[in-house]
Amino acid sequence: MKYVHTAQVQNKLNMRLIKNNISKIIFFLSTIFGLIMLGILIARVLIQGIDWINMDFITGKLSTQADKAGIMGAILGTFWLMVVVAPVTMFLGVGTAIYLELYAKKGRLQAIIQTNISNLAGVPSIVYGILGLTIFVRAMELGNIVLAGGLTMSLLVLPIVVVASQEAIRSVPQHLSEASYGMGATKWQTIKNIILPAALPGILTGAILSLSRAIGETAPLVVIGIPALLIPFPGGITDRFTVLPMQIYYWTLDSSLTAEYANLAAATIIVLLFVLLILNSAAVIIRNKFQKRF
Known part of the structure; x- marks a missing residue:
């Protein structure tokens, strides 16, 4: 046996x-x-x-003629879009995470909010485009300007920042905040001087992921009516604009007419990948610097 x-x-x-x-x-x-x-x-x-890819292509204006087309307007539009998205998502996302983790009472309401935030991260991006079209473009009458596009993209990536910031705050050792309270610090002083600096690397990681997604998204901008061809360069958040993914999208559609548009789309993809590489590398360096410091 x-x-x-x-x-x-x-x-x-x-x-x-x-x-x-x-x-x-x-x-x-x-x-x-x-x-x-x-x-x-x-x-x-x-x-x-x-x-x-050459200087004329990088610095030139968009054109209906493939051999004269440039993407500087799309590059500037992407830059101004990030000028809106970055502060909105960081302020609202980190603020929401601090409230849910450190101020909100644990209970049914907090659980419902937490569940909905997690579910929002999986909502298709085109739904956020419809929301942005309804609220920012039509109800607030902003039109298809940088501000409307930036607020729409902020709604799209906000759940990512909230969830990542919550995880970063949870990872801070409890004894650090307890020691701060023991020395007489208030709750806000403890959050500002102890918890946030220690959680900053994780928060920056969430910001990196959110900005990278915002730069590469197309569907919400298509819904709110961002133009395919824009000759003037955008100079602020109240100007009309286009972005690199939008230009790739429309040049890919036009590639059925002539192969030159497919080459333009491929060149723009290379530029977009290069921009993403620079942004992610810079963010990783900043994150590692803060991680060593704190």
């Missing part, structure tokens, strides 16, 4: 090892497949667009 029991245990162990090895192989092949597809996509974009 003892031998039979030992054999059964060994068979179960062998089956677990076999399943584990099969799972490892499947996950490895999935990773390789994703990397291969990504490599093919990047290679195709580089082959199509790298020859079209």
